[in-house]
Amino acid sequence: MPDAIPALKARHPGKDVLAETPAYDLIELFFFAYRDFVSDPDRILGEYGFGRAHHRVLHFVSRNPGLTIAELLDILQITKQSLNRVLKELIEKDFIESRMGTADRRQRLLYATAQGRELALKLAKLQTRRIMRALSAMEPEAKELVSRYLLRLIDPDHSAHVKHLVFGSEET
Amino acid sequence: MPDAIPALKARHPGKDVLAETPAYDLIELFFFAYRDFVSDPDRILGEYGFGRAHHRVLHFVSRNPGLTIAELLDILQITKQSLNRVLKELIEKDFIESRMGTADRRQRLLYATAQGRELALKLAKLQTRRIMRALSAMEPEAKELVSRYLLRLIDPDHSAHVKHLVFGSEET
DNA sequence: ATGATATGTCAGCCTTGTTGACATATCTCA
DNA sequence: TGAGATATGTCAACAAGGCTGACATATCAT
Numbered sequence: 001m002p003d004a005i006p007a008l009k010a011r012h013p014g015k016d017v018l019a020e021t022p023a024y025d026l027i028e029l030f031f032f033a034y035r036d037f038v039s040d041p042d043r044i045l046g047e048y049g050f051g052r053a054h055h056r057v058l059h060f061v062s063r064n065p066g067l068t069i070a071e072l073l074d075i076l077q078i079t080k081q082s083l084n085r086v087l088k089e090l091i092e093k094d095f096i097e098s099r100m101g102t103a104d105r106r107q108r109l110l111y112a113t114a115q116g117r118e119l120a121l122k123l124a125k126l127q128t129r130r131i132m133r134a135l136s137a138m139e140p141e142a143k144e145l146v147s148r149y150l151l152r153l154i155d156p157d158h159s160a161h162v163k164h165l166v167f168g169s170e171e172t
Numbered sequence: 173m174p175d176a177i178p179a180l181k182a183r184h185p186g187k188d189v190l191a192e193t194p195a196y197d198l199i200e201l202f203f204f205a206y207r208d209f210v211s212d213p214d215r216i217l218g219e220y221g222f223g224r225a226h227h228r229v230l231h232f233v234s235r236n237p238g239l240t241i242a243e244l245l246d247i248l249q250i251t252k253q254s255l256n257r258v259l260k261e262l263i264e265k266d267f268i269e270s271r272m273g274t275a276d277r278r279q280r281l282l283y284a285t286a287q288g289r290e291l292a293l294k295l296a297k298l299q300t301r302r303i304m305r306a307l308s309a310m311e312p313e314a315k316e317l318v319s320r321y322l323l324r325l326i327d328p329d330h331s332a333h334v335k336h337l338v339f340g341s342e343e344t
Numbered sequence: 345a346t347g348a349t350a351t352g353t354c355a356g357c358c359t360t361g362t363t364g365a366c367a368t369a370t371c372t373c374a
Numbered sequence: 375t376g377a378g379a380t381a382t383g384t385c386a387a388c389a390a391g392g393c394t395g396a397c398a399t400a401t402c403a404t
Contacts, residue, residue: 022296023303024235026315028338029322031228034206035249036327053391056203063196069351077207082392084352106350106401124194131195134324142317143198145310149318150201152306155208166200223359241382254361256383278370278381 040126048093048119053086055123061096062112062120064165068101069108075165095119212298220265220291225258227295233268234284234292236337240273241280247337267291 041055050058060075061067073080087110090096095116101107112120135143154162213227222230232247233239245252259282262268267288273279284292307315326334 020297021300022293023300023315024296025319025338026303026322027231027296027299028235029319029326029334030206030209032330032334032338033322033325034202036330037202037325039327051390059199063200070349078391079393080351081353081394085391088352101350104350104402108351121194124196124199125192127199128193128195130325131198134321138321138324139317142321143195145314145317146321147197147201149306149310149314150198150205152310153205153209153302154201155211158204158208162201162204166197166204225360242380250360251362252382253363253384257360260383273381276371276381280382 037127037130040130041123044119044123044126050089051086053082054090057083057086057090058095058112058116058120059124061110062117065111066109068110072110074161090116209299209302212302213295216295216298222261223258225254226262229255229258229262230267230284230288230292231296233282234289237283238281240282244282246333262288 038052042052045051045055048054056076057072060072064071069080069083073083076083087096087098091098094113097111097113097116098108099111101109135146151159151163210224214224217223217227220226228248229244232244236243241252241255245255248255259268259270263270266285269283269285269288270280271283273281307318323331323335
């Protein structure tokens with residue numbers, strides 16, 4: 001197998017090598033791991049006529065009851081037209097409920113229905129099973145370290161927002 | 173904020189809780205991290221009129237010169253029609269070259285051109301920069317641990333194949 | 345009352361995945 | 375040598391889920 005990296009390999013020892021030698025292992029493992037990670041839900045979503053886009057919406061609404069459209073758009077980073085397409089279906093099939101805002105009646109507050117929470121939980125458990133299988137037989141500090149790594153992988157501009165969304169106002 | 177997990181929370185102490193309590197933090201962090209991770213290449217690919225599908229093909233061909241169509245299909249897990257659409261463009265724009273197999277002349281052996289290797293390397297470096305930023309100031313064993321975690325996240329059926337593809341026949 | 349804001353909707357386009365059907369070249373094996 | 379398996383290419387149609395642009399409506403804020 002010829003070398004895919006022409007020069008750059010053994011040229012500078014020290015700092016440059018660390019900065020410039022591609023981390024092919026982590027790049028490729030991240031790709032394969034993410035693909036398998038989302039494949040579990042995919043199978044089940046198909047039974048309901050839903051796709052990944054529905055999953056994301058259902059997940060974040062279920063996790064954050066009373067979420068507004070604007071907040072959801074901010075989380076998903078898609079256009080309102082894209083969101084509306086899947087959200088409409090989730091509402092029609094009674095997995096999500098949209099109530100008018102009380103303080104600001106222009107807003108729509110989104111809530112997962114009992115059926116919606118049930119599906120969201122089912123999918124989250126599936127993914128949790130995979131995560132726990134990976135963590136089992138690893139060092140006890142692995143989970144915390146992986147969590148820290150993933151957070152630092154996120155754009156610094158978003159990381160505070162994500163941190164708040166994921167960890168909320170918890171004690172940990 | 174109401175509780176998104178109806179029952180199941182404080183019911184059983186012990187093993188069940190570990191198995192059944194969703195790991196929302198890792199699930200969500202994985203989603204946000206992956207999204208930002210692929211966004212770096214996206215910007216550059218746009219300048220060339222390429223998308224993510226082109227990136228994946230170019231990456232694996234560049235990393236594995238002489239790859240056949242069948243092997244590439246096996247890695248990407250898409251249909252040959254999907255692959256052919258993007259592969260044709262990469263060949264037309266001279267980022268990938270297709271040579272007839274020598275042992276088996278039915279096969280096409282794929283090679284990245286100089287231009288193709290250059291782009292692949294540029295994108296890999298971008299992603300590496302993000303990875304290194306995340307790893308900097310983390311424990312030295314972090315990289316190895318994250319790598320092990322990602323590998324274990326992969327379907328057990330694929331993991332041997334992925335391990336071979338990623339780590340090849342190296343010493344580490 | 346007016347302009348800004350939150351949301352909804354129509355129409356059309358792109359990328360990237362899918363299936364099914366069929367063509368061609370080449371290899372393998374009886 | 376001839377038949378069937380294999381590797382690849384290609385056409386056509388479709389679906390999911392992104393996008394843009396334009397415009398409508400209701401409500402809020404000043």
